Structure formats: structure tokens, C-alpha cells
Amino acid sequence: MTLDKDVFETISCGIRKNSLKLVQRVLRKFGPLSPTKLRNSGAQTTDYLLLVNSIIMGRKKITKELLKYNFSVNGPICDSLVDTPLHYAVRFNDYGLVTDLLEKGARINCKNKYGDSSLVLAMKLKFYPIVKLLLLKYFDQYDMLSFTDSNHLVAYYIACLTNDEVAVGHFEARGIAVKFPKSERNWMQRKLKLHYAVRHSHIALLDLLIRFGYSPNQKNYNGSTALHWCFSNFMENRCQKYTCQQMIDVILMSDSIALQNSTDRKGISHFHIACTRDNPKVVRKFIENGVDINLAIPDWSDILPCYTPLHLAADFHCPEVIEELLKHGADANIRDDEGYTPIHVSFNIYASEDVHHYSSGVMINMMFQNSKQENCETPDQLSHFHIACSINNSETVEKFIELGVDINKPISWTSPLLPGYTPLHCAVEFNSVDVIEILLKHKADINVIDRWNKTPLHLAWVKKEKFWYRDMSDKIIDLLLEAHNDTSVNSTCPDGLSHFHIACTRNNLNVVKSFIKRGVKINQRTSSTSKDLKKCTPLHCAVKYNRLDIVKVLLENGADVDLNGKETGYTPLYAACDISYNKTYEIVVEEINSFESNEEPSWQFPNNVLVGQSKFIDAWSENRKNHIEIVKLLLQYNSNVNVQVSGVPLLLHIFKSNKHEKVSKVIQHYTKQYICNHIIELIDQENIFRRKEIMKIFLEYDVDLKAVNPDGYTILHVLAASFLKSESDYEMVESLLRKGVDVNIKTKSNGFYNGVPRNSCYAKTSALHLAVINGHHHYKMIKLLLKHGANVNSRESFLNFTPLHIACQKYNDDPIEYSKIINILMENDAEIEAGDRFGLTPLFAACQANGKSVMEILKHGACINASGAIYETVLHFLVEVQGSNTATGCEIFSVLQTHIKKLKLAELFVREDLQSYCTQLQDKEFSANNNEKLPMLLNQCKKELKILKNYKLNSYCTLYNFIHMGSNELVNYVKNRNVVRLVRCSRFEIDFPHYGYLIKLQFNRGKKRRALIEPAKVALISLTGKTLPDQCSEYILRFFRNEDLKDLIAVTNS
Structure with a gap:
């Protein structure tokens, strides 16, 4: 059977009309084409043209059908006037058709009338997925490659240009070479240079050319090699810096790179560029070839003028290269055009506090150790001595001091880096404890101020307040305070913080006494602009940091216990009652250091009793004892116990909640999260115990128990909103109630107080309301309040809820505890039919919880017939609040339905509309809720009613x-x-x-x-x-x- 004219015309007609069925009907008769059929019928051209037409006209389904019947995908070898099917598939960017054609044997290197193969066409059109596919299939068609065949060379170049490493590897494995015949003038071959690869960031091509011996020293018309060009792009940020660094590393790996130290028109040599990459082997090659190790970039260059190789290595952070250069005699004292030595350059990185902080210090130490000791200064007077003090290089510091450097010379106040810093400032800034000891031994002035009018001691204090406890700030402060024995100056910074204030925060009694002996102002206050110690006297400072001995000395020498009392209210006693991290941080730090981060803490505070490591117990006990003694001591000196800050009485301030951001930041930085949480929990328990102790002390004095804060909270409200656990807690509450605290006074604001989330559902609440809201912790508290006359039917002002409403509404929080609370409220005559703002009884509130809550309130006699201003019956409210599609809604409906049926059986009154609506809900909204147990339960009720009727009372x-x-x-x-x-x-x-x-x-x-x-x-x-x-x-x-x-x-x- 042959493909005759009629068959050809019929298939052509099917293609034109896009009739797949017509084409299929013809092809089924003709059958798949075989090579024999094609030879005998002369159909090789006709079926090829049909396939081309189908692709051109976009008949994808017909094209697949033709390919299924083996229509030819390659035209006559002599025919290059028409694009092949593969060309058209590429031109249409049809990835799937390209795949099908390749599977049927379409030749990749067939060319069109423009001499382009399908691979070249795809590259020109930038259809890179198709390029990758063609390269992948290339080696299935051409296993043996010849570097004299231009088709293979072009394919190889395309693989290089697209960074297709797999394809390049296949070409290399088949022996493709980089030396091309001079007669070849392909458009890609003419552009193939190192410069071209750098310009277009073709790293794979660049690597191939280098490995095949392409010279890295060839310059372009501008006198720049590819390495110069790449470095220039890197410095001017013309492309991605990481890509530039990769290309620089590739070029530097060339074996011939160090044979000629090429220099461009800007005076930058290959050796300079090599020093910016931390590869000492490459640098060593240049040195072995006799390069000048201190060769500087010319001062007229617009890139890094006067930079030596050591400057470059320091600026680009190359420690191994620095070590190599110093080993071969590089000079670390040569200055650039701005007067900076390599040491200055490296210190700029060190002082920036970035990721290179530590390794920059190592590089500076290397340069100090391998260079002549010269105290070079920048125009801003930043000297090598300042830098040595900053990096804690005590050996170098000693040498400079022996050379007679000015130990107190500051950096210029106009310097962008450390303005006005003396060497002592620098040592403090970077926690150089060893250097600080040396400088103080040589009588460094501790009272010199920097640009911001801070002495080294002030600077140490600022660093301490960052709470990074391993920065040795406390030790530095102690060292600087010891130096005050030789000076009578009490330096003060602009915010009023003096050295004496700082001394009172530490535990050095001799230093404090020496200040007092020299006539320091004992009641000097800081200003309101001070960040951490606003309007604080030295007594405030000692109290805040729990320094009992210093508090005693200050009080004995006339410190005012009520300073700030009339102005702000923040007296030392107020500070003593501030349960803050300042009072205990030293113990926490010590304990964190006592165990590894992968171990569980070995200490805890059960029942407010410390157990665990004996050293830790003693420290905590001593700290707590000092804290309590300070409070007692201030009261003995007649400190006002009723003082207020911003309207908050001292009595309420005791129970202010702690914020743990600072301590958490420290602990999390050095321990695991679960240890951090454990430590904070234990600190909280310790703070609760301290609050109770202080509260007991206050009750012995004439403290105003009726004092309220701006929100109207008394101490009773605060305790009702707190989590009380032990018997001693409730004893404290009972003692307050016995002393006449008004048990029924209401707050002015909504919700809770002091750290406990406010809730807009409740407003102007009594202590009983708050205790019920927090009921899963406060059953005993509720009993105490009721015992002392709390109004069980008191109403809050937002919804007019009684405590019983709240207990029913919050039943889900703790069913067992709230069941007990409902019982005790009912025992104390809570109104079970009390209506809220909308006339809704507690039964309605219970419908917001669950079926057990509803059952509980019904057992206490809640009236099923109750209605509100908005809702006709409790069932209407249920449908509105819970819906009929929820499990809770169905549960509550079953409870209410059962209760209605039981009442009807007992001939007790149930509203007709309630009964009819219940039936309606059962038939419609709750039709899916099939209460199978109801009939059996009603039968039991009937039997029980029969017993009741026969049981005679008289x-x-x-x-x-x-x-x-x-x-x-x-x-x-x-x-x-x-x-x-x-x-x-x-x-x-x-x-x-x-x-x-x-x-x-x-x-x-x-x-x-x-x-x-x-x-x-x-x-x-x-x-x-x-x-x-x-x-x-x-x-x-x-x-x-x-x-x-x-x-x-x-x-x-x-």
C-alpha cells in the first residue's frame, strides 16, 4: 500500500480543517509508515511536508498522530530552504513537541536557509530550557565528536555560554579542544575571550578557558586584563559581588598568573588583586617571582590610592594572606593617602561589631607582633596605642608605655570612630580588662571625658546596662572605682549620673566611704533624662541594686529617705519594693555559669523553700535577707509608706508584674530555651515570696489599705486578680480583711490589673468578680470574701453580670473548680434569676459554656421559663450563640430538652411557647441530634414520680x-x-x-x-x-x- 495522491490530499484537507477524525480514518487504512514503504512509494518527501504543514498551522493533536504513524521528521539532506519540524518547534517554544521530535530521531544539526541549526536558533531566541534539552540529547545523536566539525564546536560554545556543566563535561570526555582552526569565523567563536566570559559572568566558560591554557595576562584595548576588569566590576558593584569573587578566584588559579604581574592604567596589579582573596598559595607564587611586597597603588589612582598589599589584605579581611605577607617582610606602618596604616584599616572592621570582630583582632595582633612598634596616628589622632588598648594586647601596650606614649591622649572629637576616647575609654569600650589594669597602674586619668561628656566609668556603666553579662562590665566598674582612692573628683555626666551614684550600685563599702569622707553630695540627684536612673539619689542606687551595707552607711550620713516623695513619689522605699532583675542578676549570672547548657538546672523553689546547690541557696537566701532588711531599715527611718508614683500607691506597686525581656535576653543567649523558661519560672516564684514578706512588713505600719490606683484598684482587687496558691497567701488576705479593707468597693476601669489581660466583657468589678473571673485559682479567695461580707449579687457595670453569671459563663475553664464556685455562691444566696443588662439570667450565661454548665445551674433551680429583653426563651438564645451545627449546641439542646420533658411529666409549669419551640427545633435545626437515651430516661422519670406519689410525709x-x-x-x-x-x-x-x-x-x-x-x-x-x-x-x-x-x-x- 502506498501514500498516493488521494491520501496526501485527504490528510492535507484534514490538517487544513483541523479534523483529527478524518486524519485518523485515513491513517488507519494506510497503517504506520516503515522505511520500506517510504522507499517504495516515494513518500519520504510527501509525509515530511505534511508534518511541517501540521506544525506550522498549530495542529498539535494531528501532529502527534502523524508522529505516531512514523511520519518523517528529517527532510532531504540537500534541502536547506525550509525549516525542519525541529526548527519550527523551537521557534514556537514548544518544549513538548521538541521532545517528541527528538524521540523520533529529528537531527539537531540540520540547518535552515540561514545556516542555523535548531540549537543555534534556540540560543538566539534565548529559549534556555530548550537549549538545555537539545544539549542533553546531543550526545545520543553524536557519540564521536571532532574539533574540526564546526557544528560540534558551536554546540560546545553554547554549553559554555549557558554554564551547562554536564554538557561541557560530556564534550571534554569526548576530546573536544579549545584550539580552533583559523578559518572558523562563527559569530560565537569571534566573541570567545576571557573578557567576554567576565563581562557576561560565564564562570564555567571562564574556568574552561583557563584550564585549556588561555592567557590571563592578555589585555584589551584599555590595557586591562580580564582579572583587572573583574576586580573593577567588583569595586564599582556593576554586578553581583559574589559572582565577581568567584571569577577572580578562577582566574587566580591559572598556572601562568604569577609569571607576569600585569598592571592596568589605574596602577592596580595582579598581585594587589590576589591579596584581596584569602589564598596564601597564590600570593606565595607572586612573592617567589620577585614581586615588591610593599608595592603601593599609585596616589593618583581612583581605586584605593596608596594601598599596599597589606592594606588590601586587611581591608578585605584575609588573615592567612596577612600572615604570609608579614612572614616575607610586609610593613604594617606604611600609610595610605588618608594616613591609615593596615592596622588602622583592620581596626575599622574590628570596631564595627560585625561578624569579623574576633578574627580582625587576631589580624591586628599579628601585625603588632611582626612589625616595628611605631605609634602611627591618623589625622583624627587614632593611634596604634589606642588600638592596642582596644584589643587587650597587654604586651604591646607595655612596649608603647616604655616608649613614652601619652597615656591619656584622646582621639579627636571630630573622629567618626570613638570620638574623644582616651586609651582607657578604648579599653573599657572593648572590655580589655588586662589593659585597664595596666593603664590604671600607670595612673591613667579616670576623669577625662569623651565627646559625649562620659568618663570611662560612665562608659562602663552604659555597657553594663546592656545586660550582656560576659562583657566583664561589673569587673571593669570595680577596677575603675578602686582607682578613686587617689582622686577627690566626683565626675558627673550631662544626665546627672556621677561616679558616686555608680559606686553605690556596687558592693565596695570602702569606695563609698572614701567619697563621703571627701564631702560628696550625699543627696545629689540624677536628671529626668537619665535612661536607667531617673531622678535617683545614691540611696536610690544602693536600694535598686540591693546593697544593704551601703544603704546603712548612706542613712547614717544623712541620706534623705523621702526625697522625690512630693515631686514624683519615687522614694528609695518605692525603689526597694520594685521587685526587679537588678536585685538578683548577679546570682542568676553565677548560676548560669555553674552548669552546661545541655544539663537540667539542679535547683528549684518548691513551696517557697530553696533547695539544690548549697552555694546557690546561700546566695539567694542572703540576697533575699538583704532585700527585706533594706525595706525594714527605710521604714525605721520613717520613710513614707503611703507614697504614690503616677497615682499608684506603694502598696499596689509591690505586686507589679515583672517583665523579663532583659534577663531572658541574657539567659537565651547562653542556654537552651527550656533552661531559660525554667530559670524565669523560678525567679517568678522567688519574687512572689518576697512580695509576701514585704506585704507582711507593711501591715505592721500605718499603711493605707484603702488606697486606690487611677483605675480604682485596691490591694484587695490586685490580690483577687493574682494567682495565690499557698495557705500563707490566704492568711495575708484574711489579715487585710480583718483590718477593714472594703470588700465591696469596685474598680473604675475594665478587666484585670497589672499584667493580667484586660477583658472588655467586664467593667467596674468588685474583688469577688475578679476572684470568680480567675476562679480556677481562687476558690479559697472567694470563700474568704464571702465570709467577710462580699455582696454575692454585686453587679459589674458593662453587662450587669453578677458573680454567678461569670461563673456559669467561664465554666469551661475548669469545670470541677467552677462547679464548686457555683455551689458556694448559691449557698450564700446568689440570685439564680438575676437578670443582666438584657434581662438574661445565669442560665443564659451557662449556655455560652457547655451542657455540664447548663445542667449544673438547672440543678440549683434555674427557671427554664426565663426570658430576656431580646430573646424570648433560652432556646432562642442557644440557637443564636451556639448554633445548631456545633457539638456544644447539640449537647446543650439535649440537656434543655430533657429538662423540659421531666418538668412536664412532673406537672410543673413550662411555657407553651417554649414547648412548641423545642419541638420545632427538634424537627428542624436539631433534627440530626437524635437523643436515643431520652425515651428510656423518661420511662425512669415516670417510675420515680410514681414512687414520689406513694411516699407519704404525713x-x-x-x-x-x-x-x-x-x-x-x-x-x-x-x-x-x-x-x-x-x-x-x-x-x-x-x-x-x-x-x-x-x-x-x-x-x-x-x-x-x-x-x-x-x-x-x-x-x-x-x-x-x-x-x-x-x-x-x-x-x-x-x-x-x-x-x-x-x-x-x-x-x-x-
């Missing part, structure tokens, strides 16, 4: 009648033996699981009513002045509610 009353009685009738049955015996029976809840709670509720209602009736009778007689018969009095009192009876009794008693 000859004419049953237990069933008892649950329907009013409060006046219940009074007569409270002492009924059958009722009392039944309620107190151990099997009561087992025998009456469904209606037992109603019996108990009725019994308790009767007891409460009876307890009020007798006192009310006496009150009625007192009020009317007449003695009435009991029956008459009881009849009158029948019309009084329990609240009315309480009011009657209260009026009479008053």
Missing part, C-alpha cells in the same frame, strides 16, 4: 405534693422527720436520680424561709409596737419575699 401529704409547694408551705415541713431523714439518707441521690435535686431545693428553700420568719416576727413587733398572735404575724409575713424579710430585720437591727 397522712395528707406526699413527696410529690412537696415538690409543688410554695415557700410558705415549705416552712411547716422543714422539721418533718420523714423529710429530714430522707434528705440526709446516703442513698438519697441513688433512689431519686431525676427529681432528687427538686426535693433538696424545696427543703433548702423552706430552711432559709424558716430562718427568716422568727427574726422577722420580732422585727414586726418592734416596728409596730404591738404584740401580734403568731398566726396573725405569719399571715402578714406570707406576703413578704425573702429579700423583704431581710430588709425588715436589717431596719429593726439598725
Whole structure:
């Protein structure tokens, strides 16, 4: 069967009409084309043209079908007038079609009328994924390569230009060479130079050319080699610096790079550039070839003028190159055009506090050790001596001092780096403890100020406040203070912080006494601009840092204990009650150093008692003892215990929450996170214990327990919002209540106080409200407040919630604890039908929690028939708040539905609209909620009701009648033996699981009513002045509610 004219025309028609079915029908008859068929039918040209037309016209599905039937993908060898199918696929950027054509054998090196192969075309069009694919398939078609074949050379260049390392490797493995015939003038070959590779950042090509012997010393028309060009790009940031560094390293690896030290028109040589890369082997090659090791870049150059190789190595941070240069006699005292030596250049990096800080110090030390000691200075008077003091090079410092350098000479105040710093300032700035000791031994002046009017001691103090405890700031401060024995000057910085203030923060009593002996102003204050010690006297400083002995000396010498009292209120006593990290940081630091970061801490504070390492226990105990003694000492000197700062009384300030950013920053830097959290938790426990101790001391003095802060919080509110745990905590609260703290006073603001999140749902709360809000910690607190007369029905002002509303709403937080809280509130006559701002009872609040909360409040007698201003029934509220698609909503609905059914069975009142809405919800919104247990439960209820009807309390009353009685009738049955015996029976809840709670509720209602009736009778007689018969009095009192009876009794008693 042959591909005749009719078949050709039919397929052409199918391609033109884009009819895949027509093409498939013809091809199925003809069958797949084989080489034999093509030879016999002469169809090699016709099927090739059909494939080309299909691709040109964009018939992708038809093209795939033609390829499936083996249509020719390569035209006649002599035909280069038409693009091949592969050319068209490349031109259309069709990656999938290119893949299919290559699988069918399309030749990559077939050329079009412009002489371009499909690979060259893809490169020209910058279709790099297709270029990569063609290079990958190239070696499947051409296994044997010849460097005389221009097609292979072009493919090789393209592989180099695209940095295709895999393809380049294949070319190398097949023996491709870099030396090309002179007759070749391909457009890519003419551009192939090191300069071209640098210009276009072709690292792979650059590496190949270097390895194949291309000379790195060849210069362009501007006199620059490729290495010069690359370095110039790097300095001028023309391209990515990392790429430039890679290319520089590649060129420097050339074997011939050091044979000729080429210099460009800017005076920069290859040796200079080699010194900017930390490769001592390359530098050694240049030195072995006789290069001048101190050759400087000319002063007229616009790039790094007068830089020697050592300058360059220092500036580009090359420690190994510096070592190599110094070994061969490089001079570290040569200056550049700005007067900087290599040591100055390296110090600029050292002082910048970047990642090279440590290694820059090593480089400076190398240059000091291998060069002549000359105290070279910059125009800003930064000398080598200043630098030696900064890097703690005590040996070099000693040599300079022997040479007679000025030990107190400062850097110029106009210097951008360390302006006005003396050598002592420099040593303090960089924590050079050994050098500080040397300078102080040689009588360095500790009172010289820098540009910011700070002495070295002030500078050490500023560094200390950064809390990086390993910077040795405390030790430096102590060294500088010891030097004060020889001077009477008490230097003060612009913010008023003096040396005497700083001395009082340390534990050196002799230094403080020496200041006092010289007549220092003992009550001198810092200014309000001081960062950490605003308007502080030396006594404030000693107190803040827990220095008991110094506090004693200051008080003995007339320190004012109430300074700032009238102005800001921040007295030393206020500072003493500030439970801050300053008082304990030294112990924390010591303890962090005592164990490795991968070990668990061996200490803890259970029940406020320190256990663990004996050294640590002693330190903490001593620190705490000093803290408490300072508070007592200030009170003994009649410090005002009722002082306030910004309206916050000292009594409330004791319980100010701590912020641990500073201590956390320190601990996290040197330990693991879990250790950090553990330490902070233990510090918190220790601080709580200290607060209690201070509180006990205050209660012995005339402290105003009614003092409030601007938000209206008293000490009772603060404690109610805190987490109290131990018995001693509650003893402290009870002592406050016994001293007459108003238990019912309300706050002025919303939510919690002092670190505990505020909640806009509650406003103007009493202590009882706060204790209930924090109820999962405060059941005992609630009992204490109620015992001392807290109003159980007090309302907050936002939603008019009572404590019972809050307890029901927050039931989910801790069901067990809140169940106990609801019980105790009900025992203290909480109004179970109290409405909030919208008339919603606690039952509605319980619907915001869960089914157990609703069940709990119903057992206490919550009325299912209650309604609010917005919601007709509790079921309407449930649908609004919880929805019908939530598990919680379904759970609560089941509880309410069951309760309604139980009440109806007992013939207790349930609103008709509530019943009908419950049925409606069951049929619609809660139709998926199938309460399978309900029928069985109702059967149990019926049986229990039958028992109630048969249980006689007397000859004419049953237990069933008892649950329907009013409060006046219940009074007569409270002492009924059958009722009392039944309620107190151990099997009561087992025998009456469904209606037992109603019996108990009725019994308790009767007891409460009876307890009020007798006192009310006496009150009625007192009020009317007449003695009435009991029956008459009881009849009158029948019309009084329990609240009315309480009011009657209260009026009479008053």
C-alpha cells in the first residue's frame, strides 16, 4: 500500500480543517509508515511536508498522530530552504513537541536557509530550557565528536555560554579542544575571550578557558586584563559581588598568573588583586617571582590610592594572606593617602561589631607582633596605642608605655570612630580588662571625658546596662572605682549620673566611704533624662541594686529617705519594693555559669523553700535577707509608706508584674530555651515570696489599705486578680480583711490589673468578680470574701453580670473548680434569676459554656421559663450563640430538652411557647441530634414520680405534693422527720436520680424561709409596737419575699 495522491490530499484537507477524525480514518487504512514503504512509494518527501504543514498551522493533536504513524521528521539532506519540524518547534517554544521530535530521531544539526541549526536558533531566541534539552540529547545523536566539525564546536560554545556543566563535561570526555582552526569565523567563536566570559559572568566558560591554557595576562584595548576588569566590576558593584569573587578566584588559579604581574592604567596589579582573596598559595607564587611586597597603588589612582598589599589584605579581611605577607617582610606602618596604616584599616572592621570582630583582632595582633612598634596616628589622632588598648594586647601596650606614649591622649572629637576616647575609654569600650589594669597602674586619668561628656566609668556603666553579662562590665566598674582612692573628683555626666551614684550600685563599702569622707553630695540627684536612673539619689542606687551595707552607711550620713516623695513619689522605699532583675542578676549570672547548657538546672523553689546547690541557696537566701532588711531599715527611718508614683500607691506597686525581656535576653543567649523558661519560672516564684514578706512588713505600719490606683484598684482587687496558691497567701488576705479593707468597693476601669489581660466583657468589678473571673485559682479567695461580707449579687457595670453569671459563663475553664464556685455562691444566696443588662439570667450565661454548665445551674433551680429583653426563651438564645451545627449546641439542646420533658411529666409549669419551640427545633435545626437515651430516661422519670406519689410525709401529704409547694408551705415541713431523714439518707441521690435535686431545693428553700420568719416576727413587733398572735404575724409575713424579710430585720437591727 502506498501514500498516493488521494491520501496526501485527504490528510492535507484534514490538517487544513483541523479534523483529527478524518486524519485518523485515513491513517488507519494506510497503517504506520516503515522505511520500506517510504522507499517504495516515494513518500519520504510527501509525509515530511505534511508534518511541517501540521506544525506550522498549530495542529498539535494531528501532529502527534502523524508522529505516531512514523511520519518523517528529517527532510532531504540537500534541502536547506525550509525549516525542519525541529526548527519550527523551537521557534514556537514548544518544549513538548521538541521532545517528541527528538524521540523520533529529528537531527539537531540540520540547518535552515540561514545556516542555523535548531540549537543555534534556540540560543538566539534565548529559549534556555530548550537549549538545555537539545544539549542533553546531543550526545545520543553524536557519540564521536571532532574539533574540526564546526557544528560540534558551536554546540560546545553554547554549553559554555549557558554554564551547562554536564554538557561541557560530556564534550571534554569526548576530546573536544579549545584550539580552533583559523578559518572558523562563527559569530560565537569571534566573541570567545576571557573578557567576554567576565563581562557576561560565564564562570564555567571562564574556568574552561583557563584550564585549556588561555592567557590571563592578555589585555584589551584599555590595557586591562580580564582579572583587572573583574576586580573593577567588583569595586564599582556593576554586578553581583559574589559572582565577581568567584571569577577572580578562577582566574587566580591559572598556572601562568604569577609569571607576569600585569598592571592596568589605574596602577592596580595582579598581585594587589590576589591579596584581596584569602589564598596564601597564590600570593606565595607572586612573592617567589620577585614581586615588591610593599608595592603601593599609585596616589593618583581612583581605586584605593596608596594601598599596599597589606592594606588590601586587611581591608578585605584575609588573615592567612596577612600572615604570609608579614612572614616575607610586609610593613604594617606604611600609610595610605588618608594616613591609615593596615592596622588602622583592620581596626575599622574590628570596631564595627560585625561578624569579623574576633578574627580582625587576631589580624591586628599579628601585625603588632611582626612589625616595628611605631605609634602611627591618623589625622583624627587614632593611634596604634589606642588600638592596642582596644584589643587587650597587654604586651604591646607595655612596649608603647616604655616608649613614652601619652597615656591619656584622646582621639579627636571630630573622629567618626570613638570620638574623644582616651586609651582607657578604648579599653573599657572593648572590655580589655588586662589593659585597664595596666593603664590604671600607670595612673591613667579616670576623669577625662569623651565627646559625649562620659568618663570611662560612665562608659562602663552604659555597657553594663546592656545586660550582656560576659562583657566583664561589673569587673571593669570595680577596677575603675578602686582607682578613686587617689582622686577627690566626683565626675558627673550631662544626665546627672556621677561616679558616686555608680559606686553605690556596687558592693565596695570602702569606695563609698572614701567619697563621703571627701564631702560628696550625699543627696545629689540624677536628671529626668537619665535612661536607667531617673531622678535617683545614691540611696536610690544602693536600694535598686540591693546593697544593704551601703544603704546603712548612706542613712547614717544623712541620706534623705523621702526625697522625690512630693515631686514624683519615687522614694528609695518605692525603689526597694520594685521587685526587679537588678536585685538578683548577679546570682542568676553565677548560676548560669555553674552548669552546661545541655544539663537540667539542679535547683528549684518548691513551696517557697530553696533547695539544690548549697552555694546557690546561700546566695539567694542572703540576697533575699538583704532585700527585706533594706525595706525594714527605710521604714525605721520613717520613710513614707503611703507614697504614690503616677497615682499608684506603694502598696499596689509591690505586686507589679515583672517583665523579663532583659534577663531572658541574657539567659537565651547562653542556654537552651527550656533552661531559660525554667530559670524565669523560678525567679517568678522567688519574687512572689518576697512580695509576701514585704506585704507582711507593711501591715505592721500605718499603711493605707484603702488606697486606690487611677483605675480604682485596691490591694484587695490586685490580690483577687493574682494567682495565690499557698495557705500563707490566704492568711495575708484574711489579715487585710480583718483590718477593714472594703470588700465591696469596685474598680473604675475594665478587666484585670497589672499584667493580667484586660477583658472588655467586664467593667467596674468588685474583688469577688475578679476572684470568680480567675476562679480556677481562687476558690479559697472567694470563700474568704464571702465570709467577710462580699455582696454575692454585686453587679459589674458593662453587662450587669453578677458573680454567678461569670461563673456559669467561664465554666469551661475548669469545670470541677467552677462547679464548686457555683455551689458556694448559691449557698450564700446568689440570685439564680438575676437578670443582666438584657434581662438574661445565669442560665443564659451557662449556655455560652457547655451542657455540664447548663445542667449544673438547672440543678440549683434555674427557671427554664426565663426570658430576656431580646430573646424570648433560652432556646432562642442557644440557637443564636451556639448554633445548631456545633457539638456544644447539640449537647446543650439535649440537656434543655430533657429538662423540659421531666418538668412536664412532673406537672410543673413550662411555657407553651417554649414547648412548641423545642419541638420545632427538634424537627428542624436539631433534627440530626437524635437523643436515643431520652425515651428510656423518661420511662425512669415516670417510675420515680410514681414512687414520689406513694411516699407519704404525713397522712395528707406526699413527696410529690412537696415538690409543688410554695415557700410558705415549705416552712411547716422543714422539721418533718420523714423529710429530714430522707434528705440526709446516703442513698438519697441513688433512689431519686431525676427529681432528687427538686426535693433538696424545696427543703433548702423552706430552711432559709424558716430562718427568716422568727427574726422577722420580732422585727414586726418592734416596728409596730404591738404584740401580734403568731398566726396573725405569719399571715402578714406570707406576703413578704425573702429579700423583704431581710430588709425588715436589717431596719429593726439598725
